[in-house]
Amino acid sequence: MFELKYERSAGAVVFRRENGKILYLLLEYRHKSEYCGFPRGGIEPGESEKEAALREIREETGLEVEFVEGFKEVMHWFYRRDGEIVSKKVVLFLAEAKSDKVILSEEHEGYEWLPFEEAIDKLKFENSRAVLRKAQDFLFKLERRSLRRFVK
8 A cells, every 4th residue: 555755845036135136045964965945844743833943043054044934935845765755845935044153963064155046056856946935036026116115
């Protein structure tokens, strides 16, 4: 009999502002060749998705962040582990870093703060690129809304 395993993770598209530009954080994973992604990890029993995302961001990067309200994207895929198929669901929020000083966990071998165009090119999987595009659009719309308040 076939039994599907389930995994749930949470994390965030982390960004910071520098000289009027938005830079996104991509982490390079140690055991997955040429794979970059967003900080994320498993949701522990009793944790909310946002609590798990905050904990994972701190553990993987050492960063303190503030969530941008109104952004939540879900990625879903299947993969095989030890001969079993696993259904993986990852909830990603949008978070602004309070600093650019990253302290990597042992899971990662590098990181980069990149502008949108470079970050999108570096992401290997389309679902990650789609989330980054949505984050960029969301931030652009937020900035346009806040500018309109001053132009009246």
